[in-house]
């Protein structure tokens with residue numbers, strides 16, 4: 196199994212906590228016909244990082260950079276999660292048993308399943324581990 | 340290498356005797372100047388009351404505005420017929436300040452420049468291109484006379500025509516240049532574009548504007564020179580007042596010719612070695628235009644460590660103007676200190692703004708700084724680390740707690756000319 200195919204490029208935007216930044220980002224994506232599959236915002240004092248999973252990361256990167264946004268790609272993994280109690284625990288416990296640290300995660304509803312997006316400190320190890328435990332990983336080409 | 344080893348390495352006890360003798364002479368020359376006559380009278384002082392260095396404290400300060408009020412010849416202590424040259428220094432407003440020189444002054448000044456040039460290792464074997472203005476500005480003729488005195492081959496190229504400047508460096512085998520640091524960088528770029536080889540250069544003297552260690556590295560790398568910092572001002576003859584030696588750790592000021600004090604610019608009180616404040620100078624050899632306790636407005640400190648080269652106490656590299664000084668919770672802060680800290684942290688850019696507010700009767704300083712585009716890797720934790728690093732570095736240098744905002748690159752104001760990066764909002768309410 197190649198881990199590459201399960202590495203999904205998330206775009207991360209540095210943003211000050213001020214009105215309109217998220218709207219500006221969303222509008223730019225709309226203009227470029229980029230679909231935002233999921234996003235989350237992490238805040239610190241006065242600034243934050245907007246994280247977004249989009250279907251056309253290169254188009255989004257180019258557009259947002261040209262608008263002056265500070266953008267970077269971050270590798271995340273996406274895994275199907277049972278939409279029932281214990282669905283998250285199942286995944287999180289496997290990773291923690293293997294000593295893999297989840298830096299952050301967020302979720303969105305896929306066609307008929309919940310999808311968990313994970314940023315972990317050891318991406319390849321996490322992919323192999325989840326794969327060996329028969330979790331369904333989302334290949335990047337299926338969404339991007 | 341010394342130009343005048345005896346005087347450059349004079350023992351402190353002998354120096355004090357010489358300084359006091361020259362101080363008395365200076366005070367008696369000042370007695371010919373209307374401004375000082377009036378000041379002495381107001382203070383109930385006779386020139387003979389000033390005998391020792393300690394007596395200096397009895398004297399009033401002289402400010403740049405005083406000189407401007409004396410336009411054109413109010414500060415001359417000799418008749419105009421004994422003045423052999425005039426320079427002017429432009430102020431930001433109104434009339435310039437006029438500086439006169441006797442034949443003795445011109446000679447003394449050239450001698451000081453010769454000390455500096457010799458100190459940085461230049462000799463008769465060097466060809467020296469002086470790329471500064473030769474008009475009313477003191478940098479041209481000042482350096483020129485000193486270079487000739489030290490026996491260098493002087494090339495009085497003046498300013499402008501960069502292409503010709505580069506050709507002369509190349510064709511004449513110029514080994515040393517003097518210019519502003521920004522012109523130095525421009526020269527390097529132009530030479531690279533012209534594909535001209537400037538490898539004959541080995542020494543670069545840069546002055547007339549403050550420059551950073553980062554600029555030093557850039558100048559040294561691009562021009563292939565050893566870069567030396569030069570400090571001076573027309574009121575104190577011109578360039579050559581203080582100069583770096585090859586240690587590149589502070590500037591030697593010539594203590595036999597300039598009596599140095601460092602003061603708190605707000606209170607006027609004297610500060611000790613290692614304490615940063617405004618440089619106040621009493622020139623000890625000036626004839627045509629002697630001055631007492633002249634407030635330079637420039638910020639530095641007397642360095643505590645002795646220099647391995649054997650010369651006297653040094654001044655730290657200059658870090659701005661006293662006019663720019665802020666007092667935050669009783670602590671003196673210079674914007675240049677903030678700039679220096681930010682420049683040393685690659686994760687932030689060099690654009691920043693400083694805001695000072697009074698919140699519940701307490702001064703609060705907030706610094707907005709752009710994150711560096713190249714150093715953003717998408718992680719919030721990294722940004723928090725950068726923010727903490729900036730706060731900590733500022734606290735170490737300023738001994739002050741500050742609030743630091745990281746802002747998006749390209750969002751802070753850009754300035755042409757003099758930047759206004761400090762906004763003091765205390766008293767706005």
Ligand SMILES: [Zn+2]
Pocket residue numbers: 584585586591646647648649650
């Ligand atoms: Zn030295």
